Amino acid sequence: MALSRLAMGSADHPCILIHVGGEILTCDAWQAAVMLLPPEEAQQTIAHLESRPRERLDWVRSMLGTTALAPYTVSRRTYPAMVRVIYNAVGGTGMCQVDPDLRVEVLANLRAADAVSVRDRQTLAQLVAAGISAHLIPDPAVMVAELFGERIRVRAGGGEVAQALRAFPRGYIAVQFSADFGDDESLAQIATQLDQIAALNGCGVVLFRAGAAPWHDDLACLGRVAALMRPGSAYLFKSIHLWDICALIANSRAYCGSSLHGRVVATAFALPRVNVRHPAATGHPSKQAAFVATWDQDNLPAEVDLRDIAAGIDAVLAVEPAKLQHTARRLARLYRQAFSALCPGLT
Numbered sequence: 001m002a003l004s005r006l007a008m009g010s011a012d013h014p015c016i017l018i019h020v021g022g023e024i025l026t027c028d029a030w031q032a033a034v035m036l037l038p039p040e041e042a043q044q045t046i047a048h049l050e051s052r053p054r055e056r057l058d059w060v061r062s063m064l065g066t067t068a069l070a071p072y073t074v075s076r077r078t079y080p081a082m083v084r085v086i087y088n089a090v091g092g093t094g095m096c097q098v099d100p101d102l103r104v105e106v107l108a109n110l111r112a113a114d115a116v117s118v119r120d121r122q123t124l125a126q127l128v129a130a131g132i133s134a135h136l137i138p139d140p141a142v143m144v145a146e147l148f149g150e151r152i153r154v155r156a157g158g159g160e161v162a163q164a165l166r167a168f169p170r171g172y173i174a175v176q177f178s179a180d181f182g183d184d185e186s187l188a189q190i191a192t193q194l195d196q197i198a199a200l201n202g203c204g205v206v207l208f209r210a211g212a213a214p215w216h217d218d219l220a221c222l223g224r225v226a227a228l229m230r231p232g233s234a235y236l237f238k239s240i241h242l243w244d245i246c247a248l249i250a251n252s253r254a255y256c257g258s259s260l261h262g263r264v265v266a267t268a269f270a271l272p273r274v275n276v277r278h279p280a281a282t283g284h285p286s287k288q289a290a291f292v293a294t295w296d297q298d299n300l301p302a303e304v305d306l307r308d309i310a311a312g313i314d315a316v317l318a319v320e321p322a323k324l325q326h327t328a329r330r331l332a333r334l335y336r337q338a339f340s341a342l343c344p345g346l347t
Contacts, residue, residue, distance in 0.1 A: 004065025006079050014083040017074055018343065021119065021140045023260075023287055024072035025092025025106050028099065030056065032071050033063040035213040042214035069102045075112040085112070086343055089119040089137040089335075091260075093287045095126045107132065115342050120290035137338040138295055141261050142331040144246060145268040156247040160239045165251060167235050168204030173197065173313060174249050174266075176210045176257035177276055179218035186279060186306060187221065191228035193309035198233045200314065201253070205229065208237035208248055210259035217259075256313050260288045267296065267331065270324040272316035277303040297327055 006015070037045060049056040064071050068078070076082050087110065095103055110116050110132050117135040118124050127134045144152075155161065164172060175194060181187070194205045207226055209217035219238065226234040237248060246265055249255050255266035255273040266273035275288040285293070292302035300319060304312035 002065060003071070003074060003079075006081055013081055015081055016084040016086070016346070017079070017082050019072070019074070019085075019087045019090055021089050021091070022072070023091040023093070025070070025090055025110075025123065026094045026098050026102075027070065027072050028102055029060045029064060029066075029069055029071050031215070033060045035215065036063060037214055039212060039214055046214075069099075069105045070109070073106050073109040075109040077112065084114045087113055087116040087118070087134075088339065088342060089117050089139050090123075091119050091139075091287050091290075092123045092126065093120060093290045094284065095123070097284065110134075117338065117342055120287070120294045122285055122290035122293075135338060135342060136294070137342065138331045138335045139261070139264050139291065140335065140339075141264040142268050142328075142335050144265055145250070145270075145328065146332045148243075148246070149250075152243055152247045152250050155243040156251050159244060160237055161244055161247045161251060164204075164206045164235050164237060164248065168206070170202050170204075171253040172204040172206045172235070173201075174252035174255045174257075174262075175205050175207050176217060176255075176259055176262050177221070178216055178258045178278075179221055180215075180278060180280075181258065181276075181306075182218060182221040182224075187224050188228060189306040190276075190309065191225045193306065194225070195229050195233060196310040197313045198230075200310070201317065203253055205234045206237050206248060206252070207234055208245060209240055210245065210257065210262045212240045254313055254317055256309060258288075260291055263288060264291070267324075268328055270321065270328040272300075272313070272319055272324065274301055274309075274312040274316050275303045276309060277305050279306060295327075295331060297323060299323075 034042060034046060049059060061067055074085060076085055107130050110127065116132060117137040118127065119137060119139045121136065124134055124136055177190065198205050207222040209219060211217055223236055226236050249262065249265045250269045252271060254271060255262055256276065258276050263273045263275055286303065289302040300316055301312050
């Protein structure tokens, strides 16, 4: 149900809203609205509206059904049907960089919440500095193996995941990167690095999307990398079904990509993982680096530059499986304990 429909509800039909994970504390209304568009409409809409601020504002409000600057943060002031509002392991590493009005709105909504928890120490420090009491909890995706492991195992027995497993009997590296890596130089460097690690380990590379919304991943970019690699070394995985993505990662030898949730799923399944740093990354720590610094093992690299992808994957493949398993179990245990305290009566 769209949140805007809840706003029209009444206190006669009470509900509890739990914001679950995601970098929602820095997502503005324009970004939220564009990401609801079908990919084939996104570029045309962005090009038309970027130079028309008044028209853009009207379009955003009509898309979302709200005038909020930060539509993914909600308070009972605008949603009378809600009896409790809980923020469960949300992210906001870049809050210091967002528009000041957006930041004011987000902080006000957090202050009005019944409980607030975040998924990394970088976000926590910013909230504490603003006088907001918050807890630290791992991202909810650390539970995926424990809660849905059997469903994911069954999913791997058919469809594209089974095809990938047959294509690479010696295993594969699950690789993903967002559309903003799509310039020719970056794609050529990614292809070179992946060819190198595939030859070194005798495995294949499966290129997949962690999400297909605008500003996320693009199948054409993955296809260009596959075309630049040695014939037979790469498989272009087209499914974006949730369980297919999870099964693909769960059955890989390692995960490498730009997605934080790709990394967290690999963590839940006790697999080697490494994130890729964008060439234009700012000096501020990313959400990936912030999560790793908070929860992951000290000897696992958080992010690597494009020129170091092969070395990064090689390094994480050398980590002892027992250490990876220990981290997976520890984070699942910590999440269960923290969620029970955050949401009493719901577990």
